[in-house]
Amino acid sequence: MPADQVAVLEGPLEGTRECVVCSETYGIEQFPTSAACTHEPEVCGECYDQSINAQLDDKAWDNVGCPTEGCDVVLQHADIHEIATQATQTRYDEACLQSVLAADPDFRHCQRPDCNSGQIHENGTDGPIFRCQACGFRLCVIHNVPWHEDETCEHYDLRVKGRENEEQLQAKASLKVIDETTKKCPGEGCSWPIEKNGGCNHMTCEFPCYRFCWLCLAPYQPIRDEGNHRHYKHCELYVPWRTSPPEPRITIFGQYLQRHKSTRVQTPVNER
Structure with missing residues (x-):
């Protein structure tokens, strides 16, 4: 068979087209399009319907567009009913209705997660209890919480206020304990509260890796290198700096050795 005839047999048959999404070949009548689109239809009906559903998941109902790449046409209500399946049409209409209702100040969404x-819920007519017509979930519209069974809104307010007061008291008590038992790390930019649970007064904060004296918060490195005069003066470990430093140990030992030698020289030989 000649090569040109093979190419014809392997390509789409006359009156058919390949979908640019799924790459399947269908009859041209299976490729819908909106009235506003000026391009050739390239997406099959099944893929078109899937695109509409995916867009309803991600964007507003009135912003669903043509799935053809490069086309900016927004589909109208008539387009959806012409192109989509019955289930997708119903979903689109419900989204449209919910959007219109949501503009009403008395409209409320059901708060049940699923x-x-x-x-529409009018407080004056329906009272403080919202009952969802779809699932039966009840909501207190005064407090915007699930309906508090066997409890009026006044009693609910008292209970919640009492719980909030108790939580505030507990929070204040916790802050007081923290203030009494901890000190803020004096490291630059830290101020992390640190609690001493025993041991010496040499503290180390792990966050800036800063070491300091627990009693006076003086940095520890100068204390270690130079002595206790580097504690702050109000610290009980502070020792004033001596203007005349002590003699080195080797000098003291030298004086002792010299005195020992002098004693040996002065001792008579017969007394040795």
């Missing part, structure tokens, strides 16, 4: 419904 329910996406909502409805």
Whole structure:
């Protein structure tokens, strides 16, 4: 068979087209398009429907567009009902309705996690209890929480206020304990509260790796290198710096050795 005939047989048949999304070949009638699109239809009906559903997951219902690459046409209500399946049409219409209702100040969404419904709730007529028409979930519209069973809104306020007061007292007590038992690290830019649980007064904060005296918060390195006069003066470990430093140990030993030699020289031979 000639090569040109093989190419014809392997390509799309007349009246068919390949979908640019799934690469399947269908009849041209299986490629829908919106009235506003000016390009050739390139996406099959099944892929078009899937695109509409995916866009409803990610964007507003009135911003669903043509799935053809490079096309900026936004689909209208008539386009959806012409192109999409019945299930997708229903979903689109529900999203449209919910958007219109949500503009009403009396509209409330159901707060049940697995329910996406909502409805108009007029407090004056319906009272403080919102009951979802889709799932039956009840909500207190005064406090915007699940309905508090066997408890009026006034009693709910008292209970919540009492709990909040107790939590505030506990928080204050905790802060007082922290203030009494900890000191803030004096390292630059730290101020992390540190608690001493025993041992010596040489403290080390791990965050800036800063070492200091627990009693006066003086940096520890100068104390270690130069002595206790580097503690702050109000510290009980502070020792004033001596203006005349002590004699080196080797000098003292030399004086002792010299005195020992003198004693040996002065001792008579017969007394040795």
